[in-house]
Amino acid sequence: MNIRYAHTQYEFTSSATSSFFKSDTATIGWSRKLTPNFKTELGGGGILISPGLTTYTANAALIMNFQNNSATISYLHSAFPSYVDTAEPLIGDRFSLSAIQMIDRKWQLSETANYMHTTGGAGIERNTYFASVGMNYWITGIWSTSLNYQYMNSSYSQSGSSSYDFDRHAIMFSVNTSWE
Numbered sequence: 001m002n003i004r005y006a007h008t009q010y011e012f013t014s015s016a017t018s019s020f021f022k023s024d025t026a027t028i029g030w031s032r033k034l035t036p037n038f039k040t041e042l043g044g045g046g047i048l049i050s051p052g053l054t055t056y057t058a059n060a061a062l063i064m065n066f067q068n069n070s071a072t073i074s075y076l077h078s079a080f081p082s083y084v085d086t087a088e089p090l091i092g093d094r095f096s097l098s099a100i101q102m103i104d105r106k107w108q109l110s111e112t113a114n115y116m117h118t119t120g121g122a123g124i125e126r127n128t129y130f131a132s133v134g135m136n137y138w139i140t141g142i143w144s145t146s147l148n149y150q151y152m153n154s155s156y157s158q159s160g161s162s163s164y165d166f167d168r169h170a171i172m173f174s175v176n177t178s179w180e
Contacts, residue, residue, distance in 0.1 A: 002029045004045075010081035010089075021089050022050040023079055027057060039063045047079050049089045055079055071099040080118055082126070090126060092118025108136040123159025128152065142179045148172045 011020040027045030061074035082088040134148035157163035
């Protein structure tokens with residue numbers, strides 16, 4: 001069992017306007033190992049968004065771990081910042097699926113797919129699809145390289161105002177190190 005508190009602030013500034021919102025989130029989480037290979041996590045709590053908006057947060061996940069493979073299916077309901085026009089808080093749901101396969105001692109393949117739907121005041125609605133695939137190569141026990149491809153499609157609309165759709169493709173190469 002765990003208890004968490006987070007305070008965040010989002011700011012949006014453009015040539016014509018400046019706005020922000022702050023949020024305070026308190027959650028209680030629970031996790032349980034169902035079998036040696038399966039674990040579940042559940043959590044929830046409340047979010048106070050300044051000025052004067054409250055909502056809830058909830059999350060659930062099923063995590064599968066095997067010797068060379070792992071996968072996670074998860075859901076999250078929470079508040080997110082809008083990144084268009086104002087720092088309007090959006091309330092929404094995110095569904096995620098991720099997996100990692102160890103191909104051999106040095107090669108690792110990872111995949112992620114997400115869908116997020118959010119809504120907010122003034123008729124704001126946003127739908128986002130995200131997918132990535134990456135290949136990691138471990139040079140030594142602490143050094144690795146990775147090559148990743150990411151795709152994102154986002155649609156944003158606001159009643160009586162603007163709407164847009166955009167696609168983003170990104171390819172990244174990185175050199176990483178980690179130690180304990």
